[in-house]
Amino acid sequence: MADFLEIQSTDRTGWLTISEAQHLSQEEVEIQTIYSYLQLVDTSPLISKHVNGPVYKHFPPSVRSTIRAHTACRHWIISKVAAQGIGRRTRQSRVEFLLQAIEISRSRSQGVFVAGMEESPVVRSFVETVLTSALLSPQSRLFTRVWQDVAAKRGASIDAFETFISTPLAPVTGRKPTVDFGWILERMIEIISLPDTLRDERDGVGLVNFEKRRCVETRSVCTMIIDTSIDTSATSSIPCRL
Amino acid sequence: MLLRLFDTTLPSAAPSNHDPTDDANLRLSILTVLSDWITQGGGAQDLLDNADICRELRHFLHNDEKHAVPEGVSKESVDRPAWEEVQDFRKSFVVAFERLIRRPSLSALIVHEPGPSERTYGPHPPGIDDIDVEDLIGCLDAIGATAFRYVQPEVSSTCSRCKMIFH
Numbered sequence: 001m002a003d004f005l006e007i008q009s010t011d012r013t014g015w016l017t018i019s020e021a022q023h024l025s026q027e028e029v030e031i032q033t034i035y036s037y038l039q040l041v042d043t044s045p046l047i048s049k050h051v052n053g054p055v056y057k058h059f060p061p062s063v064r065s066t067i068r069a070h071t072a073c074r075h076w077i078i079s080k081v082a083a084q085g086i087g088r089r090t091r092q093s094r095v096e097f098l099l100q101a102i103e104i105s106r107s108r109s110q111g112v113f114v115a116g117m118e119e120s121p122v123v124r125s126f127v128e129t130v131l132t133s134a135l136l137s138p139q140s141r142l143f144t145r146v147w148q149d150v151a152a153k154r155g156a157s158i159d160a161f162e163t164f165i166s167t168p169l170a171p172v173t174g175r176k177p178t179v180d181f182g183w184i185l186e187r188m189i190e191i192i193s194l195p196d197t198l199r200d201e202r203d204g205v206g207l208v209n210f211e212k213r214r215c216v217e218t219r220s221v222c223t224m225i226i227d228t229s230i231d232t233s234a235t236s237s238i239p240c241r242l
Numbered sequence: 243m244l245l246r247l248f249d250t251t252l253p254s255a256a257p258s259n260h261d262p263t264d265d266a267n268l269r270l271s272i273l274t275v276l277s278d279w280i281t282q283g284g285g286a287q288d289l290l291d292n293a294d295i296c297r298e299l300r301h302f303l304h305n306d307e308k309h310a311v312p313e314g315v316s317k318e319s320v321d322r323p324a325w326e327e328v329q330d331f332r333k334s335f336v337v338a339f340e341r342l343i344r345r346p347s348l349s350a351l352i353v354h355e356p357g358p359s360e361r362t363y364g365p366h367p368p369g370i371d372d373i374d375v376e377d378l379i380g381c382l383d384a385i386g387a388t389a390f391r392y393v394q395p396e397v398s399s400t401c402s403r404c405k406m407i408f409h
Contacts, residue, residue: 057291057292060284061284061287061288061392062389062392062393063393064287064291065287065389065392066386066389066390066392066393068290068389069385069386069388069389070386070389072385073382073385073386076367080370090371093371094370094371097370097375097378098378100375101375101378101379104375104376104379105379105383125383125386126382126383126385126386126387126390127379127382127383127386130382130386131382177379177383177386178383178386178387178390179390180386181386181389181390181393
């Protein structure tokens with residue numbers, strides 16, 4: 001998989017998508033995630049001149065299965081939020097319910113640390129990603145009145161999703177959440193994007209980029225995946241930040 | 243290509259002096275290759291990503307006319323056992339195909355056994371208005387953990403190669 005991501009990144013236009021000249025209103029715009037983008041961006045000709053279609057189709061079965069799991073869960077949540085004939089109060093309570101779930105899963109993620117990523121306060125979890133992307137979907141945003149009511153209740157701004165999320169006051173217990181695989185993919189692409197060598201401005205000499213090598217050692221994808229492995233140990237108690 | 247090769251065994255395409263047993267063996271070989279690809283080679287996952295090929299293969303497998311025993315092979319014929327073997331294999335392959343298309347098997351990978359604290363969830367999604375927030379998180383996390391569990395052994399086995407690429 002690293003092969004494909006690296007070759008795709010080598011292609012200067014590899015991560016660009018053909019923008020369709022559609023005049024979508026602001027409400028209809030799909031907010032991209034790494035999952036949606038990988039299913040949208042075409043395979044670079046450097047990978048294969050004969051195979052068309054999205055780059056993610058070249059990934060190993062297990063990775064595609066993970067992407068599919070995210071998509072299926074997201075669609076299920078969207079179907080519950082945007083269900084027809086449930087009334088405004090029920091829809092509002094569902095949105096509120098899902099926001100609570102995001103808050104709890106984020107609080108639990110505060111106990112997850114990855115080598116070399118200590119500066120990141122919260123490593124994104126699978127649950128958080130699914131719920132957030134579903135609530136930010138155009139189908140969910142369509143119900144403006146519901147979102148306005150939820151915003152008023154939470155003292156949040158309708159234009160900033162992060163203002164809807166607050167840290168629970170009570171200590172959050174429960175097992176550590178599964179890290180979002182999309183987050184790991186983003187870190188992989190981040191490492192790949194670093195240059196192998198740096199050019200000294202004065203002498204014009206190429207220097208080895210030790211920073212990239214350090215990243216590979218401390219944040220290598222393999223390490224991340226092994227470190228962020230599913231914790232099936234006993235329930236842990238994670239004090240929340242007040 | 244395999245499907246074109248299969249068509250050469252059809253009575254309309256085969257010359258009159260063709261050995262029916264050879265045709266049966268060729269059909270069995272083609273079905274075996276397809277079955278291996280679907281059941282062991284991750285083909286079910288590939289088919290889910292390519293609806294056209296999936297549709298074509300399903301149409302091929304369910305096409306009774308194409309898989310019928312040639313009229314020249316009677317019940318008492320010496321070629322009959324070979325043809326019956328093809329028919330039986332196709333039946334079991336169709337069942338496996340339909341099952342794996344619903345949920346591809348990744349059994350080729352080493353899978354961690356579920357831990358003692360993991361809770362199992364039923365096949366049906368919960369009613370979102372009836373469950374509490376902890377249950378919803380647990381349910382979604384279980385799905386994420388199950389999908390992720392297959393990635394780990396695959397990545398671990400290629401760990402050294404991955405590091406080489408980055409260096």
